[in-house]
Amino acid sequence: MLYHLARLRALSILIGAIALLQFEAQATSPLVSVKKDYLVRVWETDRADLPHYCFTTIAQTPDGYLWLGSFANVSRFDGLRFTIFDHEETHDLPSNSVRTLFVDHDGVLWVGTDRGVARLKEGHWETLSESKGWPGGVVGSFAEDRQGNLWACAGGQIIKWDGDRFVPFPTPERGDDKSTLGCCVDADGKLWVQSRRYLGVFRDGAWVPVPLEADQVIAGITTSREGGLWVANLDRIRKFKDGQWIRTLERPEGFREQVVCLLEDSRTNLWMGGYTKGVLGFMNDGSVLRCTTEDDLENNATLCLFEDREDHIWIGSNGGGLARLRPRTVRTFDDSFGLSQNIVNSVTEESPGHLVVGTHGNGLVRFGPDRFGPAVVSSNAPALPNRPDLRADSWVHSVVRDSSGTIWAGTYGDGLFRIQGNTVSPVPLDKAGNRTVYALFVDSKDRLWIGTDAGLFCHSQEQSTFYGTNSGLPSMKVRVIAEDDAGSIWAGNGRTVLA
Numbered sequence: 001m002l003y004h005l006a007r008l009r010a011l012s013i014l015i016g017a018i019a020l021l022q023f024e025a026q027a028t029s030p031l032v033s034v035k036k037d038y039l040v041r042v043w044e045t046d047r048a049d050l051p052h053y054c055f056t057t058i059a060q061t062p063d064g065y066l067w068l069g070s071f072a073n074v075s076r077f078d079g080l081r082f083t084i085f086d087h088e089e090t091h092d093l094p095s096n097s098v099r100t101l102f103v104d105h106d107g108v109l110w111v112g113t114d115r116g117v118a119r120l121k122e123g124h125w126e127t128l129s130e131s132k133g134w135p136g137g138v139v140g141s142f143a144e145d146r147q148g149n150l151w152a153c154a155g156g157q158i159i160k161w162d163g164d165r166f167v168p169f170p171t172p173e174r175g176d177d178k179s180t181l182g183c184c185v186d187a188d189g190k191l192w193v194q195s196r197r198y199l200g201v202f203r204d205g206a207w208v209p210v211p212l213e214a215d216q217v218i219a220g221i222t223t224s225r226e227g228g229l230w231v232a233n234l235d236r237i238r239k240f241k242d243g244q245w246i247r248t249l250e251r252p253e254g255f256r257e258q259v260v261c262l263l264e265d266s267r268t269n270l271w272m273g274g275y276t277k278g279v280l281g282f283m284n285d286g287s288v289l290r291c292t293t294e295d296d297l298e299n300n301a302t303l304c305l306f307e308d309r310e311d312h313i314w315i316g317s318n319g320g321g322l323a324r325l326r327p328r329t330v331r332t333f334d335d336s337f338g339l340s341q342n343i344v345n346s347v348t349e350e351s352p353g354h355l356v357v358g359t360h361g362n363g364l365v366r367f368g369p370d371r372f373g374p375a376v377v378s379s380n381a382p383a384l385p386n387r388p389d390l391r392a393d394s395w396v397h398s399v400v401r402d403s404s405g406t407i408w409a410g411t412y413g414d415g416l417f418r419i420q421g422n423t424v425s426p427v428p429l430d431k432a433g434n435r436t437v438y439a440l441f442v443d444s445k446d447r448l449w450i451g452t453d454a455g456l457f458c459h460s461q462e463q464s465t466f467y468g469t470n471s472g473l474p475s476m477k478v479r480v481i482a483e484d485d486a487g488s489i490w491a492g493n494g495r496t497v498l499a
């Protein structure tokens with residue numbers, strides 16, 4: 001029994017080491033443009049209706065509106081129009097310099113400024129300043145636990161909302177670290193605070209510090225949906241959970257030595273925004289996405305990151321307006337994935353996750369996973385003048401798979417080919433004009449229908465039957481074939497359709 005336990009313990013350590021190495025490998029992955037997986041939209045600073053060119057914080061209320069804080073106002077955005085709220089028009093807003101926005105479980109919008117707190121509740125603004133317990137200092141963060149308790153950090157102080165006013169909350173002992181405090185609540189409902197050189201959790205009525213390296217500076221922090229926290233220093237990001245550091249991400253060269261904002265999205269990808277470096281996304285598949293001015297941002301200076309309920313990532317810039325990353329619903333695979341010809345005429349599935357692709361002059365190629373292979377060609381060499389061959393420069397008009405898994409490819413000028421594994425065989429069609437195949441279709445009886453310059457063929461059990469003018473089909477090039485619910489075959493040339 002002890003032997004088996006020792007083996008299990010060793011196996012657990014090995015699996016943990018492999019997982020850690022896999023996660024750390026993300027740090028050495030080459031940076032890939034965010035445009036591979038996301039559509040980038042920027043609301044530029046030259047727009048007349050843009051509330052400001054610097055956005056410090058973003059939140060979303062239950063009605064779907066996006067709220068933006070800046071150094072000049074609070075604004076509401078419906079996707080098309082911005083509505084501005086500032087101190088001059090909304091006197092219950094204590095200051096125009098907005099540092100943080102937060103929406104609680106009741107849908108109340110809380111606004112932290114350099115002169116106190118405001119909230120928007122049931123359509124009414126209310127100022128919460130000294131008379132409501134604000135102790136002074138910039139209100140830079142809010143946090144709420146599962147019981148609905150709301151905390152805020154103002155400078156180096158922590159305050160708690162008791163339903164009517166803010167009351168002081170004990171602060172941790174931080175030695176000579178007098179920097180600003182920030183707070184958050186993790187997925188387990190625990191309250192955390194951090195400053196430049198302190199990280200601690202409130203547990204059993206007391207603050208419990210997390211041991212940090214002697215020279216470690218906390219440059220950013222966010223909660224993880226799986227529990228624990230992501231904590232950035234100047235050269236890496238680490239995850240702390242259950243009393244230990246369990247994962248490490250190295251910040252790539254060129255993205256270090258700066259305070260950052262962090263966001264873990266609903267897919268548990270981690271995003272990092274740098275003050276002058278733009279945004280990086282550490283994806284679960286190991287890739288690292290780059291979003292900078294090279295990828296259509298107007299400015300690399302990033303002040304905040306936010307994910308809305310539609311899984312869009314929003315970027316608040318310091319001087320570059322507002323940007324949105326929307327996940328692509330349609331992904332493009334082009335020459336950057338090894339495709340030598342970007343004009344694709346036809347596609348069929350060869351096996352789950354693997355495709356066969358007919359191109360417009362670069363032959364028939366296989367795809368999967370996430371990469372195009374070399375052209376599928378006839379094995380006969382050398383090519384003979386009167387013998388059709390599937391070549392790397394063939395024009396493949398149509399490709400289809402039958403129930404046996406055989407791939408059929410129709411070409412321009414080279415005829416029809418059968419592909420079984422790596423074996424390519426020409427299929428003769430005994431009719432003038434049969435060397436150009438425009439359309440292929442496998443019907444409900446597993447018969448292969450072939451549209452050519454000469455007309456329509458049906459291939460079944462190694463026999464081909466021609467349907468032309470003698471069968472009532474007019475003289476035409478058959479470019480499209482389909483079957484209706486009654487089993488009738490329809491053929492067309494792009495202008496005429498016949499059954």
